[in-house]
Amino acid sequence: MGDIRRRGAVALGVAALVTPVILAVGAGTAQAAPSCTTKAGPYQKQVEKFLGRPVDGKQSTADCKAIQAFQTKHGISPNVGYAGPVTWGVMDLMNKQKAVGKNPNKDGKCPVNKGRIACVNLTLQLSWIQDGSKLVYGPVPVRTGRDGYETRTGLKKIYWRDIDHVSTIYNVPMPYSQFFDGGQAFHSVGVSMWNPPGSHGCVNMTKTDAKAYWSLLRNGDDVFVYGRKPGT
Structure with a gap:
């Protein structure tokens, strides 16, 4: 039953890909x-x-x-x-x-005293991976939740990974999925990272960046989401 409940929550992340055909x-x-x-x-x-x-x-x-x-x-x-x-x-x-360049955590808002951590700045729609004070990967543009479906803020942990995840509800592929908050996950999509108005909660990435995150992160790694997406 626990596995069924978890899969049910994970399926919610598919909303990140439900966008008009255009x-x-x-x-x-x-x-x-x-x-x-x-x-x-x-x-x-x-x-x-x-x-x-x-x-x-x-x-x-x-x-x-x-x-x-x-x-x-x-x-x-x-x-x-x-x-x-x-x-x-x-x-x-x-x-x-x-303008951020290679110093995405200049404001110090993403905690870097926890070892490896994936940071998500909703205000700038950027994500990166740090290990202590060392920038490991990024920053890269991401596409987060639109108004009414915001990517939830706070400190979280990756709890489930599925490289070939497919939604059982919409039959939509979500490659390189790494879930960190209910149905919200990092995963790749085939649209522009600047495609408005945004996802339905997941943190969308390019395939290249999603693959890199997949290779660098593991279950139990921290994820910190902060700020506010423009327009939400």
């Missing part, structure tokens, strides 16, 4: 791009600067195509090339993540 655009699905908008968005200049376009605050055909390509790559909908708050929010987050 979110899988970055996975290589060919879709016809909608017509570009001619309207300049409220974040036109910021978006132009991010994309290396001439910063004039005016929407051009080239601007729109560049914005649209970014939106399509990261599953931002509608992908009509409009420089709105969602598009700029993704870009702004990317800038903040890049």
Whole structure:
């Protein structure tokens, strides 16, 4: 019975992969791009600067195509090339993540006196592994729980690992799953890490990063989740 209860809780993590079909655009699905908008968005200049376009605050055909390509790559909908708050929010987050460099625990919020630990900063959507004061891996971008399905904060431990986990409810693969809080787990997904609005609680990773976490972590290792995801 204990095993059944545990598997039932684990199945909840599948919600991290239940996303609209349009979110899988970055996975290589060919879709016809909608017509570009001619309207300049409220974040036109910021978006132009991010994309290396001439910063004039005016929407051009080239601007729109560049914005649209970014939106399509990261599953931002509608992908009509409009420089709105969602598009700029993704870009702004990317800038903040890049600024962290190789010192993700500069603020000292992830406890490093516990040996090996996987840290998850929800505010910056970053995760990394430390062993004491030594940075072992990362930081890497992650995709955590959306509004209403937030990844729960606090100190936890990895309690179950399944390299080829498949949800028995939705029949959705969750490769390299490492569960640390009920149905919430690290695992790989095939969408962009900046794909809004986020998961249903799990910490999504690229396949490369999920494989690295799999090789570096073990049952009983600590996981510390802190901060607050933008938009939640």
